Amino acid sequence: MEINELKHCLIIDDDTDDQEIFLMCLKKVSDNIDGKTANSGVDAIKMLNSDQAYIPDYIFLDVNMPKMNGIDCLKQLRSIDRLKNTKIFMYSTTSESAVVKQSKGLGANDFIKKPSKTKELKEKLSAIFNIVSKIDPTN
C-alpha cells in the first residue's frame, strides 16, 4: 500500500546529521512524502510565517535545541491556527517522562525517541503514515 496523496513533513532539528538520516528514512518509506527541514525552532516559525500557504501534515520536532527549545517551539506551533490538523511528534534522544507528559499536555500527538537503528525509525514512520513499507523489510 502506498500513500495516495502527497504528505508534507517538516523536520525541525538543529542536528543536520539527524535531519539527513530522517529524510533518508522518509524516502525509503514512501516516494509520496515531501520532507522540509528547519535548523531551529526560530527558523521553523519564520518559515511558516513567511509562507502562509505551507501547511505541513506532520511536524517532527527535536526537544533539545539552542535558543528556542522544542517545548517552546511546540507552544508557538500550536498557536498557529492553520496547523490545527497538523500532527506534531516530539523527537528526541532521551524520552524523560516529565518532558513526554509536558509535551503531550501542550498538544504534541506523540513522543518518539530517536532510535539508533534506521530500521526502527522506518517502522515508526510507516506506522504513523499508516502504510506497509514499500521496501524490503530486511533492508
Add this chain to the structure above:
Amino acid sequence: MTLNTEQHSANRLKARSDLYQKMIEEIEDYAIILMDENGIIQNWNKGAQKIKGYTDQEIIGKHFSIFYLPEDLAVQLPQKLMEQARSNGKAGQEGWRKRKDGTRFWGSITITAIHDEEHNVIGYSKVTRDLTDKKVAEDELRMSEERYHQMIAEVQDYAIILLSPQGIIENWNIGAEKIKGYTAAEVIGKKFEMFYTPEDRAINLPDKLLARAKEEGKAVQEGWRVRKDGTRFWGTIVITALHGKDGRIIGFSKVTRDLTAQKLAEEKVNAYYAELELQNSELEQFAYVASHDLQEPLRKIQTFAELIQENYSDEEFVKRYFEKLESSAQRMAELVKSLLDYSRLSKDKEKDKDKSNLSEVDLNEIVDEVKQDFELLIEDKKAVIISEPLPTLSGNRMQLGQLFSNMVSNSLKFSKTNPIIRMSSTIVNKSQIPDAPDTLADKKYYQILFEDNGIGFEQQYDKIIFSLFQRLHGKQDYAGTGIGLALCKKIVDNHKGMITAVSEPDKGAKFYVYLPVNSN
C-alpha cells in the same frame, strides 16, 4: 461645800484611783512597771508577770536592768534609756530581752518619766509589749526575701533584670553581667533598649515587647542582641509584667538566655542542608543532561555504523559516513573530558573549604600561559589578545587558569575574522555591580572584563549561556559541548564571586568576572 460632800468627793476619788490601779494590774498584754528615779521596780502588773515570768515578790525592789541581755548591759543600754527618758520625757526601743527562765522575747519598750509638781523626776513608767511572734515572722520574711534576692543575683546562666514600668533598668544580676558585659553600675537607671540592635530599635521592638507584656502578661521573643563590646548574641527573652495589689503595673521582669552557640549550630546545620539540597539538585540536573548529551553521539555512532554496513559498496557514502562517525566519537570524547572537568570542580570545592587549594595567583601569569596554550589557534585566526595589568589575588590557581582559558577559548570560537580580545581590571564595591544578588558578600571586588569583537548574542540569553549544556548555536555552526561557560560560572561561584555578560548580536560580547579583593 459641806464636810459630808468633801468626804463623799474624797471617797469617789479614791474609788476611781483604785479602779485605775486595778485596770493597770489586770492588763495582760502589756507589762506595765513603775520604777523609782533610780530604776528600782516599785510596782508590776499581771502583764509583766506573764511576759517576764517573775512574781511580785521576786521582782519588786530589783533594778529593771535584770531584763537586759549581757551584751546590752555591756553598752549600758538600761542607763542610756533612762537618761533619755529623763531628758526627753520618754524613750522608746525595740530589742531582745530576757525572761526569768533565760529565754528571750522581743520587746517593744516605752519608758516615760514621772514628774512631781516642781517638775522633778520622781520615777518612771515602763510599758513593754511582747512582739516576739511578729519579730520572728518578720525576720523569716526578711530572710526569705534576702535568699530570694541572692538567688536571682547569683544566677549565672540567665540575665534577670528588673525594669520600671517605663523600661528603666532597676536591678541587674551576675548572669546579666556575664551575658551582656555591663556591670550593674553601668546600666542601672538606663533604658533596656540599649541591648537591642539598631535595626530592632528602628522598628521600636523594645517598646513593642513592653506593650505586649503589658497587654498579655508576658512577651516572648528570640533575636540578636548587642553586648557592651558591640558583639552580638542570640537571646531568647521573656518579659513579664509585674502587678501591684491594685492590679496596676509596677514594673517588668526580663529574663534573657544566651543561646548563641545553639543558634550558630542550627544555622550551620541549615547551611549544610541548603548546600546538600543544592548539590543534590545540581547532581540530578547533571545526571539528566549528561545522559542526554552523551547518548546523542553514541546513538549517532550506532546509526552511522548501520548505514555504512548497509551501503558498503558505495565508496563515497562509506567515506562520508566514516567521517561523521569519527566526528561523533570525537564529540563524545570532548564531552567526557568536559564532564570530568566540571565534576572535578565540585571535589575542589570541598578542598577549598580548608583552603589547601588556595594560593596567591598572579593573573598576568595566567594570561601568559593561556596565550601559549592557544598559540596556534591565535595565529590561525589572526587573533589579537590585549591584556592590561591584572591583579594578584587569593584563589585556586588551577581553576583560575581554566576560567581564563575558557573565556579566551569562547571568544576565539564565537568570532568571525581577526578576533580582538581585551582583558582589563578595576576595583568596584558590591553596590556598583548590576543585579548583584543578596547572597553576594558586601565587599570590594576585582571587576575583570573580557571584551571581544565576536558574533555576540541577544541579551535575553545572558543567563542561559552559563547553564550546563545550553548552547545558542547549532552544533554544525560552532563546535562545543555547552559546558565551557557553565564551568566558568562554577569557578567564579567557588571563588564567591559572580559573572555576567552584556552583548548584542554582531556587536561583540563583554563578560564581567567579579572576584573578591580579599577572599576572607
